[in-house]
């Protein structure tokens with residue numbers, strides 16, 4: 001059978017359901033975020049036609065260039081920001097995204113809270129944790145995560161839905177997923193955004209509620 005976006009999506013959904021079943025979880029507890037960064041509308045439309053509704057982008061400018069037109073055609077799309085957010089892009093991000101996975105510092109919490117207050121738009125928020133403590137990677141340091149979530153809640157009145165992580169590429173992801181799940185439990189958070197094309201089944205085993213899958217759906221980004 002020839003592989004298309006639709007057949008690849010069907011395959012991912014089947015593997016998600018299997019991994020959830022094996023973990024004693026309901027398949028409906030895990031949301032598939034189709035990561036469409038670098039791909040244009042012509043690549044995204046077949047996924048929408050295959051009933052995919054939740055998409056992820058890592059850059060605000062790129063998302064702004066492609067999604068408003070698609071959202072006009074399909075009212076029920078949900079858009080997630082999964083890449084780093086600079087404070088000077090907060091206005092555009094709050095206007096465009098339904099969920100922001102990359103809150104990782106106090107200044108960003110403050111600017112997000114101000115913009116959400118100003119506009120009344122309330123994207124859901126996750127705190128990104130740099131579980132591998134990689135200097136080049138975004139995310140709050142693991143030992144500062146509890147304090148950041150408390151600041152978000154108490155000083156800025158923000159509701160934090162969950163945690164997100166991107167394990168180091170050269171390490172086994174399972175310990176990172178286990179750590180994030182434990183931290184989320186301690187903080188009373190419902191959502192865990194973890195797992196990508198190469199490791200989403202492992203992430204589901206460790207409690208992922210949102211997996212972020214790009215190349216396994218859309219192909220290599222080249």
Ligand SMILES: *Cc1c(COP(=O)(O)O)cnc(C)c1O
Nearest residue numbers: 035058082196197212213214215
């Ligand atoms: C690109 C990206 C993904 C998807 O990666 P794939 O390996 O293509 O599935 C997931 N999460 C983040 C934060 C990304 O930037």
